Amino acid sequence: MKILQKSELKAWKKAKKLGPKKTIQLLKKQGLTGRGGACFLTGLKWELVKNAKGNKFIICNADEGEPGTFKDKLLLEKNPENIIEGILIAAYCINTKQAYIYLRGEYNYLKDSLKKTIEETLTASRSSLKIDIIQGAGAYICGDETAIIASIENKRGYPHFKPPYPPQKGLFGKPTVINNVETLANVPLAIINKDWNDSLRLFSISGNVSKPRVYEIKVGTKLGKIALLAKAKNIKAVCFGASGGCIPYNSNSIINAEHICKEEAMLGACSLIFINKKKSMLDLAINIAQFFNHESCGKCTPCREGNTHILKLLEKIKSGKAKQEDIELLEKLSITIRDTALCGLGQSCTNHILTALNHFKKDFKVR
């Protein structure tokens, strides 16, 4: 895998030589986009914060919680050096002395090795940056950038409405850069490798496959090729995590954001869960609805109350007592939550139902 190449501070030295402005320019030219799912230009994000005056912060989002996603874990295990170097370069470019790594509670076993890498990298680079690890404690919502801020501020992990965006008003009210682990690991490589390519991504492949693992694949690869790699057989659907929704399996489907969008699903952080023909999409919908019911933070009404009713309706369909009007209500409620919820979790938590109703209506039987 190209992403596992170690920069060994070569990029750091190059960035120091270039200066912040030219380093940011280089990243923009290379086209590095955020790996968290929003695909925002990383260089542009840094520039917004660089130009702000006063205190500012960097947060490395290592709260990888999307079901079916485990690529950041691989990077934290196999190439933490590049992640720290990415943070160093970001800190240098925006001119800050304080960075945070928000490590999800479930990855606590990585804390000590990460700490060691931080110390070694900071010593070797002779940087005065301070990098603190904040450990999450089991809240999916804290992967949201505004919730992560609240969590580091010692509050409940409630997201807030955007704008203001974190680069304008972030941690402790100061301009803040929040980057995903994979984005930061790519920073050094984009700086030192001329042939670095933004479309090469880490895909987390799991589900009904014999070779589940992280694959480094170009965005735009055909689904059939990915299924072949992971040895997936008798597949009927592919889910993009829990929040991205699902599409029916078609070996010719092109896996990029635009194509997936046409099917009303979301590629997000490139997590593909293959579902075989023995499984019912209704059972899966119940499983995912349980997840969102549990993980809804409770701040806004559509998501908090809506998800309870979504689960009830799905269970009613499962019990065989549902009528056509229940399906209609399920669809209406799903759309309402999507359109009125406050944060990304709420706006995407019913994608799986809307796409399943669209493509697999047969699995949702009514009287």
Place this chain on the structure above:
Amino acid sequence: MQKKESIALLNILREIQKRYNHLPEKEIKKLSKKTNIPLVKIYETASFYSMFSFKRKGRNTIRLCNSPSCYINGSLNILKEIKRILKIDINQTTKDKKYSLELTSCIGCCDKAPAIMLNNELIGNITKAKLRKLLK
């Protein structure tokens, strides 16, 4: 007194939870005094996160992942077996206080589904046989 911005409450709560298998009132009060964070604020924050509990848990916590990848790879069969061996239900603790059982959202082990978390350790490709050995 430390500057408020330099206190990482979640990290401290985690240490307390680890030491006592829950967040005892006495410790929270002590923490409040030491950090000058009001007691109610600490409770407000702590009660949000699923890894903190105010009720005492077992010495070991088993968290079974029930997110899609584990679910379609048979996590519910594993759940049945854990319940059978330990004779407890979800969110309960064994009489000898050795184990507590919980369901958890995705723990990032989808490539080793089904998976569990035993305290801090992630254990993948869990089978009934592996489980029997583990919980002996």
